[in-house]
Amino acid sequence: MKDSSLKTEIASLKLENPHILASGILDENGYTMKKILEEGAAAVVTKSIGMDERNGYQAPVIADAPAGLINAIGLANPGIESFGDEIAIAKGSNRPVIGSIFASTVEEFANLAIRMQKYRVDAIELNLSCPHVKGFGSEVGSDPDLVEQIVNELKLKVPVPIFAKLTPNVTNILDIAKAAHKADALVLINTVRAIRIDIHARMPVLSNIYGGLSGPAIKPIGLRAVYDVYRETGFNIIGVGGIETHEDAVEYIMAGARAVQIGTALMTKGRKIFGELNSNLLQFMEREGYSSIDDMVGIGVVK
Amino acid sequence: MITAFIKRKERKTPTVETIYFEWDSGILPGQFVMIWVPGVGEIPMSISHIGREKAFTVKNYGPTSAAIQALSPGDRIFFRGPYGRPFQTVSGRILLIGGGSGMASLHPLINNSSFGLVAARSKEEILFADEFTDENLIITTDDGSEGIKGNVIEGLKKIDLKKFDMIYACGPEVMLYNAYLYFRKIGVNAQLSLERTMKCGIGICDSCSIGGFQLCRDGPVFFMNELEEMQEFGNFKLTYSGKRVKI
Ligand SMILES: Cc1cc2nc3c(=O)[nH]c(=O)nc-3n(C[C@H](O)[C@H](O)[C@H](O)COP(=O)(O)O)c2cc1C
Ligand code: FES
Numbered sequence: 001m002k003d004s005s006l007k008t009e010i011a012s013l014k015l016e017n018p019h020i021l022a023s024g025i026l027d028e029n030g031y032t033m034k035k036i037l038e039e040g041a042a043a044v045v046t047k048s049i050g051m052d053e054r055n056g057y058q059a060p061v062i063a064d065a066p067a068g069l070i071n072a073i074g075l076a077n078p079g080i081e082s083f084g085d086e087i088a089i090a091k092g093s094n095r096p097v098i099g100s101i102f103a104s105t106v107e108e109f110a111n112l113a114i115r116m117q118k119y120r121v122d123a124i125e126l127n128l129s130c131p132h133v134k135g136f137g138s139e140v141g142s143d144p145d146l147v148e149q150i151v152n153e154l155k156l157k158v159p160v161p162i163f164a165k166l167t168p169n170v171t172n173i174l175d176i177a178k179a180a181h182k183a184d185a186l187v188l189i190n191t192v193r194a195i196r197i198d199i200h201a202r203m204p205v206l207s208n209i210y211g212g213l214s215g216p217a218i219k220p221i222g223l224r225a226v227y228d229v230y231r232e233t234g235f236n237i238i239g240v241g242g243i244e245t246h247e248d249a250v251e252y253i254m255a256g257a258r259a260v261q262i263g264t265a266l267m268t269k270g271r272k273i274f275g276e277l278n279s280n281l282l283q284f285m286e287r288e289g290y291s292s293i294d295d296m297v298g299i300g301v302v303k
Numbered sequence: 304m305i306t307a308f309i310k311r312k313e314r315k316t317p318t319v320e321t322i323y324f325e326w327d328s329g330i331l332p333g334q335f336v337m338i339w340v341p342g343v344g345e346i347p348m349s350i351s352h353i354g355r356e357k358a359f360t361v362k363n364y365g366p367t368s369a370a371i372q373a374l375s376p377g378d379r380i381f382f383r384g385p386y387g388r389p390f391q392t393v394s395g396r397i398l399l400i401g402g403g404s405g406m407a408s409l410h411p412l413i414n415n416s417s418f419g420l421v422a423a424r425s426k427e428e429i430l431f432a433d434e435f436t437d438e439n440l441i442i443t444t445d446d447g448s449e450g451i452k453g454n455v456i457e458g459l460k461k462i463d464l465k466k467f468d469m470i471y472a473c474g475p476e477v478m479l480y481n482a483y484l485y486f487r488k489i490g491v492n493a494q495l496s497l498e499r500t501m502k503c504g505i506g507i508c509d510s511c512s513i514g515g516f517q518l519c520r521d522g523p524v525f526f527m528n529e530l531e532e533m534q535e536f537g538n539f540k541l542t543y544s545g546k547r548v549k550i
Pocket of ligand 2: 511512
């Protein structure tokens with residue numbers, strides 16, 4: 001048996017383990033982020049923050065789905081001005097905090113990134129992928145030219161690593177991935193556009209009608225995105241979508257991810273999931289003879 | 304989504320109604336559901352009656368609760384749940400402290416020896432006081448229109464807290480925080496059921512969180528020692544957008 005290490009790196013961001021809290025799940029309140037970091041997450045991504053305060057949609061903002069969940073929170077956030085306190089509280093854990101931002105123009109993205117950097121985030125994640133708010137997210141992120149402009153501008157303006165989070169709701173995610181080639185890493189994937197109808201109420205459950213599907217239901221879709229982009233480009237990738245166990249995480253890593261994010265599993269497993277993933281992954285690596293995460297990255301890809 | 308039919312309704316105060324419905328499910332004192340009025344909205348609702356016949360007791364304070372009160376017997380209700388960590392029940396003598404519609408979540412705990420401290424803004428708003436015997440009841444009202452004039456602390460001062468095996472409280476956070484400080488001073492244990500903005504009810508959206516804990520999943524019922532760790536209790540909360548505000 002070898003000594004194995006869970007450490008991994010994405011650009012200049014050093015992580016104690018590959019398990020990161022995904023954007024939008026338990027990351028609006030600094031105290032929650034701090035607790036999750038203390039309970040074993042290597043880093044947290046904040047909920048996506050915009051220029052102005054937004055209430056998001058009225059409840060119902062979530063609907064259940066087979067092996068998953070559909071959400072339409074609607075980019076609720078307090079606005080960048082008010083978010084510094086939460087980041088400062090979360091950073092009390094001495095672990096990395098990744099600031100997620102959303103906007104509709106290059107200028108706003110740049111403005112938000114500069115503000116985030118002043119709050120001393122360790123990296124910035126661009127939400128180019130929320131599937132349920134007009135004018136933002138996947139509407140921006142399905143236009144390769146706009147994606148390229150945003151990423152290139154931010155790489156000029158801010159020194160911290162820039163991660164681009166892409167949407168699977170496009171014909172060819174590779175085109176978007178290539179447009180974002182200057183990003184320090186790609187985050188794949190955001191939720192898959194979906195709806196539910198209540199047959200007794202005879203209407204959609206979500207107040208916004210449309211939401212994004214997450215959870216185990218989308219794991220094979222996320223894996224396919226990671227696999228294709230890694231095989232074609234070899235970029236740094238953070239895998240997201242339906243991860244509940246260390247086996248799921250390993251699958252993403254073997255498809256080419258250097259780290260993974262976990263969201264919906266916080267509902268099924270609770271906050272303790274991070275501690276469990278860490279110890280189970282370490283045991284797996286020792287059993288199978290991997291000394292580092294790097295040993296596993298992309299080894300499942302058929303060249 | 305679970306559906307059920309309304310059996311009957313009882314008006315409790317000018318703003319509060321108890322709505323009975325048929326639902327074959329085990330639910331524990333202090334738990335809640337997320338109730339949905341199609342086309343209007345979804346709000347958390349504690350279950351006030353947990354026997355064979357279930358009921359919730361709803362105060363009219365916004366569009367969704369108004370729409371719920373506008374429903375009639377025979378109408379369908381939509382909800383998901385039950386959610387939340389329930390009150391831990393004990394044998395022995397219990398004290399129930401309810402502020403306003405907070406009495407609704409304490410209602411399942413009422414038994415023939417329980418003592419009630421019922422706090423309300425005014426006489427008309429007093430809820431479930433009639434379910435305690437006269438010698439086991441203290442009422443406080445902010446305006447003095449019934450019982451002791453003043454807040455819940457004025458009532459607590461009249462009670463020997465040490466003679467109870469457990470104290471349960473539910474109501475607005477300011478009231479609970481003051482009660483918490485008083486319990487700490489006297490040195491008694493208690494379970495407090497808190498209320499915060501809730502969107503998901505299942506521990507992922509963070510809108511209900513307090514000191515790193517999710518009210519909808521780790522709570523809404525917390526013990527004194529758990530509250531002690533929560534810097535935000537009685538102090539700060541997040542609004543619907545996620546903005547931090549002073550309580
Ligand atoms: C309730 C909820 C809110 C979300 N909010 C955001 C968000 O604000 N920004 C973002 O980039 N992704 C958001 N997501 C997407 C997740 O970060 C993640 O990409 C997706 O849920 C797939 O991972 P999972 O299956 O582990 O949840 C949200 C997901 C959920 C379930
Ligand atoms: S209501 Fe969403 S975490 Fe509690």
